[in-house]
Amino acid sequence: MFGFTYYTPTKVVFGRETEKEVGRLIREYGGSRVLVHYGGASALKSGLIDRVKQALDAEGLFHVELGGVVPNPHLGKVYEGIELAKENKIDILLAVGGGSVIDSSKAIAYALAEPEKDVWELFKKKRKAAGCFPVGSVLTISAAGSETSNSCVITNEKTGEKRSYNDNIARPRFAIMNPELTMTLPDYQTESGCTDIMMHTMERYFTQGGNMELTDEIAEGLLRTVMKYAEILHKDPKDYEARAEIMWAGSLAHNDLTGCGNDGGDFASHMLEHELGGMFDVTHGAGLAAVWPSWARYVYKDCMPRFVRFAEKVMGVANEGQGDDAIALEGIRRMEEFYHRIGMPVNMRELGINPTDDQIIAMADSAMDASGGKKGSAKVLHREDVINIYRMAL
Amino acid sequence: MFGFTYYTPTKVVFGRETEKEVGRLIREYGGSRVLVHYGGASALKSGLIDRVKQALDAEGLFHVELGGVVPNPHLGKVYEGIELAKENKIDILLAVGGGSVIDSSKAIAYALAEPEKDVWELFKKKRKAAGCFPVGSVLTISAAGSETSNSCVITNEKTGEKRSYNDNIARPRFAIMNPELTMTLPDYQTESGCTDIMMHTMERYFTQGGNMELTDEIAEGLLRTVMKYAEILHKDPKDYEARAEIMWAGSLAHNDLTGCGNDGGDFASHMLEHELGGMFDVTHGAGLAAVWPSWARYVYKDCMPRFVRFAEKVMGVANEGQGDDAIALEGIRRMEEFYHRIGMPVNMRELGINPTDDQIIAMADSAMDASGGKKGSAKVLHREDVINIYRMAL
Numbered sequence: 001m002f003g004f005t006y007y008t009p010t011k012v013v014f015g016r017e018t019e020k021e022v023g024r025l026i027r028e029y030g031g032s033r034v035l036v037h038y039g040g041a042s043a044l045k046s047g048l049i050d051r052v053k054q055a056l057d058a059e060g061l062f063h064v065e066l067g068g069v070v071p072n073p074h075l076g077k078v079y080e081g082i083e084l085a086k087e088n089k090i091d092i093l094l095a096v097g098g099g100s101v102i103d104s105s106k107a108i109a110y111a112l113a114e115p116e117k118d119v120w121e122l123f124k125k126k127r128k129a130a131g132c133f134p135v136g137s138v139l140t141i142s143a144a145g146s147e148t149s150n151s152c153v154i155t156n157e158k159t160g161e162k163r164s165y166n167d168n169i170a171r172p173r174f175a176i177m178n179p180e181l182t183m184t185l186p187d188y189q190t191e192s193g194c195t196d197i198m199m200h201t202m203e204r205y206f207t208q209g210g211n212m213e214l215t216d217e218i219a220e221g222l223l224r225t226v227m228k229y230a231e232i233l234h235k236d237p238k239d240y241e242a243r244a245e246i247m248w249a250g251s252l253a254h255n256d257l258t259g260c261g262n263d264g265g266d267f268a269s270h271m272l273e274h275e276l277g278g279m280f281d282v283t284h285g286a287g288l289a290a291v292w293p294s295w296a297r298y299v300y301k302d303c304m305p306r307f308v309r310f311a312e313k314v315m316g317v318a319n320e321g322q323g324d325d326a327i328a329l330e331g332i333r334r335m336e337e338f339y340h341r342i343g344m345p346v347n348m349r350e351l352g353i354n355p356t357d358d359q360i361i362a363m364a365d366s367a368m369d370a371s372g373g374k375k376g377s378a379k380v381l382h383r384e385d386v387i388n389i390y391r392m393a394l
Numbered sequence: 395m396f397g398f399t400y401y402t403p404t405k406v407v408f409g410r411e412t413e414k415e416v417g418r419l420i421r422e423y424g425g426s427r428v429l430v431h432y433g434g435a436s437a438l439k440s441g442l443i444d445r446v447k448q449a450l451d452a453e454g455l456f457h458v459e460l461g462g463v464v465p466n467p468h469l470g471k472v473y474e475g476i477e478l479a480k481e482n483k484i485d486i487l488l489a490v491g492g493g494s495v496i497d498s499s500k501a502i503a504y505a506l507a508e509p510e511k512d513v514w515e516l517f518k519k520k521r522k523a524a525g526c527f528p529v530g531s532v533l534t535i536s537a538a539g540s541e542t543s544n545s546c547v548i549t550n551e552k553t554g555e556k557r558s559y560n561d562n563i564a565r566p567r568f569a570i571m572n573p574e575l576t577m578t579l580p581d582y583q584t585e586s587g588c589t590d591i592m593m594h595t596m597e598r599y600f601t602q603g604g605n606m607e608l609t610d611e612i613a614e615g616l617l618r619t620v621m622k623y624a625e626i627l628h629k630d631p632k633d634y635e636a637r638a639e640i641m642w643a644g645s646l647a648h649n650d651l652t653g654c655g656n657d658g659g660d661f662a663s664h665m666l667e668h669e670l671g672g673m674f675d676v677t678h679g680a681g682l683a684a685v686w687p688s689w690a691r692y693v694y695k696d697c698m699p700r701f702v703r704f705a706e707k708v709m710g711v712a713n714e715g716q717g718d719d720a721i722a723l724e725g726i727r728r729m730e731e732f733y734h735r736i737g738m739p740v741n742m743r744e745l746g747i748n749p750t751d752d753q754i755i756a757m758a759d760s761a762m763d764a765s766g767g768k769k770g771s772a773k774v775l776h777r778e779d780v781i782n783i784y785r786m787a788l
Contacts, residue, residue, distance in 0.1 A: 005408070006408065008403075009402075009403035012398075214643055248654060260408070
């Protein structure tokens with residue numbers, strides 16, 4: 001195994017009605033002037049934004065609000081938030097939403113720490129962040145894990161570039177996680193979230209080295225748990241225990257716990273999906289499901305021991321002497337079956353997009369631009385590999 | 395399941411030669427005047443203390459040192475450390491050792507934040523801590539989990555009271571975890587540590603309610619991993635991978651990850667052992683092994699579903715229709731077999747102590763005094779129960 005740094009300072013407050021504690025937590029982390037950031041109309045209609053504002057008022061906290069964050073959050077909204085925050089001397093960001101809202105808040109928080117500089121430079125890897133204002137969240141979607149992770153993904157809606165920037169200084173100070181707040185999500189969003197959660201762990205699982213038994217045990221247990229409760233939620237979206245299992249899994253899947261000791265992980269599936277998200281604005285988790293089986297079949301022979309272990313420990317494939325190749329492929333096939341059972345696509349056609357070959361080449365070029373010319377651990381992918389996988393995934 | 399707060403802010407820096415980073419980490423957390431706290435001669439003889447001091451010197455940090463912390467760390471040494479720290483205007487504590495040294499540092503850190511008050515009042519539950527100076531560690535024993543936990547256990551050597559105080563404000567800022575530093579431990583210490591690590595998770599596992607599938611999966615995976623590598627280390631104490639698995643398990647077993655969603659856990663075995671430690675100064679992990687089988691047989695009928703699950707998922711007992719009672723008892727029996735395989739005792743005789751009945755009653759009275767008259771979740775224990783279990787464990 002490799003050495004690692006593990007740093008997850010976010011205070012998680014988990015359970016029913018925990019959003020009532022938001023004012024106290026803002027105070028605990030030294031905030032006094034709050035930008036309440038959120039997405040669409042559902043957070044308003046449900047009354048959540050009002051409840052949050054009441055909790056802030058009860059602590060005598062100044063607050064302004066900015067809604068309208070979209071999935072694959074836009075750089076333009078980040079710039080709007082930066083201006084609003086500066087005008088109002090904001091000292092803490094409160095994201096009420098899922099990964100898109102939290103990431104948009106993180107981007108604003110980076111910008112406020114270096115107000116003279118363009119925050120997009122971080123995502124273009126032109127510089128490193130020197131600071132970040134504090135961020136907290138009231139989570140309403142279990143998926144991205146951004147509520148405890150160091151990652152932030154923003155889409156430049158003018159260029160179509162979807163780019164990430166990861167830095168521990170952006171890890172949120174607190175995360176309020178009430179599973180009840182996720183109960184009204186449409187099933188497609190719930191299951192896309194489950195797919196994203198699993199993929200955050202699978203990206204760390206399919207590697208060439210550095211694996212640690214304890215990390216593997218945690219990863220496999222997490223994947224089994226998410227599969228079990230994703231199916232339950234597909235039938236009963238109001239199941240509190242299932243919502244809670246998925247919500248907590250969403251944080252643990254991406255706070256680095258499931259990658260301790262490894263070589264940094266693969267993350268090629270995320271790279272492949274980011275281009276779909278940038279060009280076609282698909283739902284992130286569904287986009288991952290649409291590319292993963294093709295990625296897996298393209299790379300598995302280069303990472304056979306991991307695919308065999310995955311098939312046996314996660315997908316329940318019995319070793320009856322059929323050989324590694326057959327075991328690995330059966331594991332991939334069962335994952336496709338699982339995706340179908342929860343209403344997820346297994347290719348781009350099922351995802352509802354049909355890129356031309358020119359578009360595939362453009363996506364591959366953009367992916368290589370974002371990744372410095374290569375990506376992956378299970379198998380290191382170059383431009384031709386990326387084109388091949390996109391074509392397989394049509 | 396129940397709601398929970400999960401807060402593990404400690405920055406873990408894990409891997410070979412990581413002790414070289416200690417100066418940088420002290421600086422990162424704002425320290426400038428360091429009390430280097432350690433235990434016996436081994437840390438000096440191995441050259442570790444010298445290497446740590448060199449790393450502090452390289453950063454230009456002022457430091458003084460205080461050795462001599464013993465297992466079941468003494469309140470007297472804590473008082474000595476407080477005086478030394480005050481004289482030298484210490485602003486950060488660096489524990490170089492295992493749980494005893496870290497706990498002694500935490501107690502000093504509490505005291506420095508409230509210099510007018512007696513720190514023992516915290517352990518006697520007479521008041522809550524209002525603050526705590528920063529603590530970091532270079533870990534040399536995998537066992538207590540104090541490097542990331544909120545707990546602190548001190549023994550008043552004058553009264554024989556071994557008492558704990560838990561508060562999130564004492565969670566260490568950083569933990570340097572180099573598995574190589576544990577390779578020279580005597581086997582008995584290594585295996586006592588493995589037993590302690592497992593017990594931290596088992597205490598959270600045997601409960602009456604609030605169980606979460608994800609938490610159970612993590613707990614069971616952790617227990618299987620520790621059992622596997624404890625046996626490997628019993629044969630080959632220099633196995634780096636095994637040392638690393640155990641070291642990381644030690645932190646995760648007690649940073650609360652394996653208790654998320656539960657009712658707070660049982661912790662009666664720890665209560666039973668604390669009295670043995672206070673009266674007979676036994677090695678903590680070995681003391682736990684000596685009382686656990688008797689505790690388990692005394693309580694399992696009141697917590698049958700958990701004992702059956704434990705037997706099947708952790709101890710590998712196959713359900714062949716033999717009934718819950720037989721499955722649960724077989725799980726306990728296999729744990730005793732495991733303890734014997736790694737050289738641990740399963741009762742007090744094997745631990746090397748033989749308390750009189752008066753001593754048993756004194757321990758039970760002291761345990762009830764420390765616990766407010768009752769303890770446990772799997773089964774709530776009162777004074778008579780504690781006496782019965784001690785007698786069973788002779």
